[in-house]
Amino acid sequence: MNRRDFSFGLMAATGALALPQTQDKLRVNGQRLNQHLAELAAFGKTPEGGTHRVAYSDEDLKARKYTMELMRAAKLEVSIDAVGNLVGRRAGSDAGLKPLMIGSHIDSVPQGGSYDGQVGSMGAIEVAQTLAEANVKLRHPLEVVIFQNEEGGTIGSHALAKGLTERELDLKTNSGKTIREGIKFIGGDPGKLASVVRRKGDIAAYVELHIEQGGILHQEKINIGVVEGIVSVNWWDVTIEGFANHAGTTPMNQRKDALLAAAKYIEAVNRVVTSVPGRQVGTVGKIQALPGAYNVVPGKVLTSLGLRDLDAAKVKMLFERIQTEVRQIEQATGTKFEFKQINETPPAPTDERIRRVIADAAKQLGFTTKLMPSGAGHDAQEIYNLCPVGMIFVPSRDGISHSPREFSTPDDITNGANVLLHTLLALDLAK
Amino acid sequence: MNRRDFSFGLMAATGALALPQTQDKLRVNGQRLNQHLAELAAFGKTPEGGTHRVAYSDEDLKARKYTMELMRAAKLEVSIDAVGNLVGRRAGSDAGLKPLMIGSHIDSVPQGGSYDGQVGSMGAIEVAQTLAEANVKLRHPLEVVIFQNEEGGTIGSHALAKGLTERELDLKTNSGKTIREGIKFIGGDPGKLASVVRRKGDIAAYVELHIEQGGILHQEKINIGVVEGIVSVNWWDVTIEGFANHAGTTPMNQRKDALLAAAKYIEAVNRVVTSVPGRQVGTVGKIQALPGAYNVVPGKVLTSLGLRDLDAAKVKMLFERIQTEVRQIEQATGTKFEFKQINETPPAPTDERIRRVIADAAKQLGFTTKLMPSGAGHDAQEIYNLCPVGMIFVPSRDGISHSPREFSTPDDITNGANVLLHTLLALDLAK
Numbered sequence: 035m036n037r038r039d040f041s042f043g044l045m046a047a048t049g050a051l052a053l054p055q056t057q058d059k060l061r062v063n064g065q066r067l068n069q070h071l072a073e074l075a076a077f078g079k080t081p082e083g084g085t086h087r088v089a090y091s092d093e094d095l096k097a098r099k100y101t102m103e104l105m106r107a108a109k110l111e112v113s114i115d116a117v118g119n120l121v122g123r124r125a126g127s128d129a130g131l132k133p134l135m136i137g138s139h140i141d142s143v144p145q146g147g148s149y150d151g152q153v154g155s156m157g158a159i160e161v162a163q164t165l166a167e168a169n170v171k172l173r174h175p176l177e178v179v180i181f182q183n184e185e186g187g188t189i190g191s192h193a194l195a196k197g198l199t200e201r202e203l204d205l206k207t208n209s210g211k212t213i214r215e216g217i218k219f220i221g222g223d224p225g226k227l228a229s230v231v232r233r234k235g236d237i238a239a240y241v242e243l244h245i246e247q248g249g250i251l252h253q254e255k256i257n258i259g260v261v262e263g264i265v266s267v268n269w270w271d272v273t274i275e276g277f278a279n280h281a282g283t284t285p286m287n288q289r290k291d292a293l294l295a296a297a298k299y300i301e302a303v304n305r306v307v308t309s310v311p312g313r314q315v316g317t318v319g320k321i322q323a324l325p326g327a328y329n330v331v332p333g334k335v336l337t338s339l340g341l342r343d344l345d346a347a348k349v350k351m352l353f354e355r356i357q358t359e360v361r362q363i364e365q366a367t368g369t370k371f372e373f374k375q376i377n378e379t380p381p382a383p384t385d386e387r388i389r390r391v392i393a394d395a396a397k398q399l400g401f402t403t404k405l406m407p408s409g410a411g412h413d414a415q416e417i418y419n420l421c422p423v424g425m426i427f428v429p430s431r432d433g434i435s436h437s438p439r440e441f442s443t444p445d446d447i448t449n450g451a452n453v454l455l456h457t458l459l460a461l462d463l464a465k
Numbered sequence: 466m467n468r469r470d471f472s473f474g475l476m477a478a479t480g481a482l483a484l485p486q487t488q489d490k491l492r493v494n495g496q497r498l499n500q501h502l503a504e505l506a507a508f509g510k511t512p513e514g515g516t517h518r519v520a521y522s523d524e525d526l527k528a529r530k531y532t533m534e535l536m537r538a539a540k541l542e543v544s545i546d547a548v549g550n551l552v553g554r555r556a557g558s559d560a561g562l563k564p565l566m567i568g569s570h571i572d573s574v575p576q577g578g579s580y581d582g583q584v585g586s587m588g589a590i591e592v593a594q595t596l597a598e599a600n601v602k603l604r605h606p607l608e609v610v611i612f613q614n615e616e617g618g619t620i621g622s623h624a625l626a627k628g629l630t631e632r633e634l635d636l637k638t639n640s641g642k643t644i645r646e647g648i649k650f651i652g653g654d655p656g657k658l659a660s661v662v663r664r665k666g667d668i669a670a671y672v673e674l675h676i677e678q679g680g681i682l683h684q685e686k687i688n689i690g691v692v693e694g695i696v697s698v699n700w701w702d703v704t705i706e707g708f709a710n711h712a713g714t715t716p717m718n719q720r721k722d723a724l725l726a727a728a729k730y731i732e733a734v735n736r737v738v739t740s741v742p743g744r745q746v747g748t749v750g751k752i753q754a755l756p757g758a759y760n761v762v763p764g765k766v767l768t769s770l771g772l773r774d775l776d777a778a779k780v781k782m783l784f785e786r787i788q789t790e791v792r793q794i795e796q797a798t799g800t801k802f803e804f805k806q807i808n809e810t811p812p813a814p815t816d817e818r819i820r821r822v823i824a825d826a827a828k829q830l831g832f833t834t835k836l837m838p839s840g841a842g843h844d845a846q847e848i849y850n851l852c853p854v855g856m857i858f859v860p861s862r863d864g865i866s867h868s869p870r871e872f873s874t875p876d877d878i879t880n881g882a883n884v885l886l887h888t889l890l891a892l893d894l895a896k
Contacts, residue, residue, distance in 0.1 A: 246714065247711055247714040248714030248719075249716075249719055250716065253719075265713065267713065267760075269759045280679065281773075282696065282698065282746065282841040282842070283680075283840040283841050283866065284680070284746070284840070284864060285681065285746065288684075288864065291735075291748075293750070294731060294732070296728070296731075297728040298728075298732065300724060300727075301725070301729065301732065304717070308717050308718075315712060315716065316717075317712035317760070317761075317762055318724055318725075318728075319724070319757065319758050319760065319761050320754065321724060321753075322753075323751060327750050328748075328750050328751060328771050329700075331748055331750065332749075340759050342712070408714075409713030409714040410714050433711075433714065433715060434710070435710075435711050
């Protein structure tokens with residue numbers, strides 16, 4: 035089924051729809067939201083002021099219990115699904131409608147920060163609590179989902195979208211447990227995973243609030259990022275074969291220096307990726323020279339390539355241009371390159387209509403907005419396989435993420451939650 | 466005392482001196498020499514056909530015993546000095562003259578070859594045996610020295626030239642033993658090291674036969690290399706500080722990519738070193754990118770620099786030019802470089818008159834010669850501090866060394882030993 039043919043029965047009419055007067059003035063409790071974030075940060079707090087709360091750890095378990103209490107306080111009917119996601123449900127007024135889903139994750143990378151995933155999770159619960167306190171009944175059912183183990187491969191959301199394979203269940207995680215063991219540890223049931231798999235059409239729409247993790251909004255002083263989609267992520271292992279030789283006795287013109295070839299390659303990647311307009315990125319992050327001694331011309335280099343863009347065709351074009359450069363480097367240095375693709379995540383564009391709803395909600399709240407890709411992966415890229423998705427970004431100070439120095443201001447977080455609230459209200463009104 | 470003022474009483478007359486008729490026709494027994502090399506190679510033979518015989522290992526000890534037998538068969542008076550060098554003495558006819566010294570080493574690098582050091586050691590013993598069999602009595606005393614642990618830092622020859630410090634004695638070696646333990650293991654006495662230190666003037670001259678370890682002689686089909694000197698060896702640890710960031714969310718123009726800076730640096734080293742005529746070499750052999758992941762822009766790189774040339778001033782000039790390039794790379798990439806010199810071995814030029822004697826001896830034997838630097842270190846660079854030195858190179862197939870694939874032909878080895886023999890005879894005649 036073609037992605038574009040997938041009708042979800044929302045927003046046949048485009049443009050902003052007028053909300054009832056009371057709903058128009060509805061705002062989340064920003065102080066409470068930020069208080070919840072601070073309380074959540076206590077689970078796995080590091081001396082550097084960050085958060086170490088990898089999925090399936092004791093700290094993760096404690097944070098999940100805390101989060102379930104917040105969900106119950108927000109009048110959500112809370113359950114743990116078979117894969118271990120926390121699901122908070124709220125009934126809608128129209129029994130024929132599929133649920134609107136909002137959420138994110140609360141697990142962190144090792145030695146990470148206190149905002150990634152956590153802002154969207156606490157923000158979604160705050161939206162539910164605001165609705166409950168204002169006695170606003172939505173037409174659609176609402177599901178607030180806190181997905182398990184996002185950082186270890188969007189496991190909880192992948193289980194909804196595609197299911198988990200036996201191989202995936204046996205993968206070891208940063209907690210020391212396998213995913214299978216982790217699911218049991220957090221209260222799921224690995225034997226009943228089929229029950230969590232959703233079908234296309236089961237969900238009306240999914241919207242996720244998240245920190246940008248890049249520095250564009252902060253640098254350009256913009257309140258809200260309207261996400262165009264989650265980029266395609268492509269990784270290759272790159273092996274360069276030269277010839278190891280004595281660095282003292284081998285003249286410069288008789289060398290087959292694999293590290294000199296690697297240097298030319300790293301520069302070529304940067305040159306190719308920055309040679310065309312757009313927001314594509316290309317990264318060489320890993321490198322090892324063998325044998326790796328002061329006095330030996332490197333005979334072999336193991337390195338990498340990472341390419342990301344919203345447009346898979348552009349990634350292909352960039353890779354081909356890099357290959358052309360590599361052929362020249364091979365000739366110039368007497369070396370041989372080999373590329374082995376080890377990861378290829380397709381792009382997950384957000385729904386154009388949801389983008390407009392987010393942008394309109396932000397504007398009506400008085401915020402500046404910018405349309406932008408997400409360079410990082412998110413649960414939304416999994417849920418994209420099930421329904422139209424949208425993402426709302428708030429600024430990350432200096433673009434720092436996956437670090438104890440990750441930070442977003444309380445005001446930016448409150449703004450993001452209010453945009454999520456009004457996006458949800460607008461989506462609920464759409465036919 | 467200035468090196469140039471150091472008079473050693475040899476060869477006041479330049480040019481070739483006529484040898485007595487019998488000596489002129491004297492030749493080593495090439496078959497026996499190559500047989501000895503093959504027998505020596507049995508100690509520490511590896512499945513790949515190379516030699517693993519690190520200093521102070523059981524195999525080293527066995528090879529030393531075998532070598533002492535050969536020295537005795539060559540009518541040398543054999544002893545083990547306090548540092549563990551094997552010293553074979555032969556009296557001269559003129560009691561007023563200082564000894565002429567020849568030799569090399571028999572220890573190997575881990576998983577090394579069967580020629581490095583071994584050709585010069587067996588060659589020197591063969592020269593002594595040839596003299597003994599022909600009843601040729603030299604005017605000078607002869608010392609054949611098999612230096613211990615050349616590969617681990619020219620330890621045996623350094624002990625003669627400079628002595629060993631307590632810190633050096635406590636260094637752990639590839640055998641697992643410290644140098645102090647190693648000296649005891651091979652029959653030396655670490656408490657009596659003062660007895661082996663020689664003074665300037667104690668030795669008339671030192672000549673070492675060695676494989677080239679580079680590919681110049683083999684490529685240019687030349688029989689004998691006349692070594693101009695042993696190059697200055699300079700190593701730096703290089704640290705590049707950038708800023709680690711998410712490879713997906715950090716736009717190309719906001720990165721401070723330490724590995725991109727490293728790539729530009731590696732290219733700059735190659736460009737600077739090859740931009741001026743000469744046989745200098747520059748090598749970047751080590752590299753580590755931190756954190757070293759597919760999806761993180763490297764924030765820090767640990768790399769290296771190695772520069773070698775016979776002329777210390779040229780090394781300084783090259784280093785300064787690299788620094789100029791590095792300042793530009795820092796500006797272009799937003800990174801910061803730091804260089805820390807960790808090794809600086811001064812050049813050890815050979816004696817010009819000994820070079821001429823070697824070249825004349827080779828020519829009279831019908832061999833082609835080439836004046837060339839030694840890019841690798843040798844015991845001769847230590848003995849340079851005590852007396853005029855000379856070195857004779859024979860071709861290494863394909864320039865491969867420190868490898869099981871290290872190889873020199875039996876003819877080339879025999880040729881080298883004959884040049885050593887006739888160099889010794891000529892030096893002995895010089896006033």
